Amino acid sequence: MAGETVITVVGNLTADPELRYTQNGLPVANFTIASTPRTFDRQANEWKDGEALFLRASVWREFxxxxxxxxxxxxxxxxxxxxxxxSYQDRDxxxxxxxxxxxxxxxPSLRYAVATVTRAVSNASAARPGVSEQWATPESGGDEWSTPGSAYGDSETPF
Incomplete structure (x- = not known):
């Protein structure tokens, strides 16, 4: 949407995401991302941490x-x-x-780690009646270039 402030943050989670459900059964996960800037101090010849930014974050539904x-x-x-x-009112x-x-x-950031990604089962067809979502994989004979959901092993990566 126009006028919204969109940002990208790189940081570490300060705790496990907290998964809760609203009264209507809608899932929401809340967590905090800590992002600390590092700069190199040439005079001291060392890296120095700046002041950390702690940003509360939330995601909804299946996400x-x-x-x-x-x-x-x-x-x-x-x-x-x-x-x-x-805005909200505190206890005082x-x-x-x-x-x-x-x-x-x-x-996950892959700068200092490795990750294995597993596609989640989609509920899109249940959420949108009349719409069926199919994911082609090499095993099912699908066209892995034009269809989302492709599955490649390490030796099969096309690039």
Missing amino acids: AEHVAGSLTKGSRVIATGRLRQR GQTRTAIELEVDEIG
């Missing part, structure tokens, strides 16, 4: 269950989403403002 089942405390992640501001009756990241996409 929340995927995040809660995949990421853990300390995971280095790359997250992109929209900043949201909300003071109005407070919180800025949170509503995550559109998140995944």
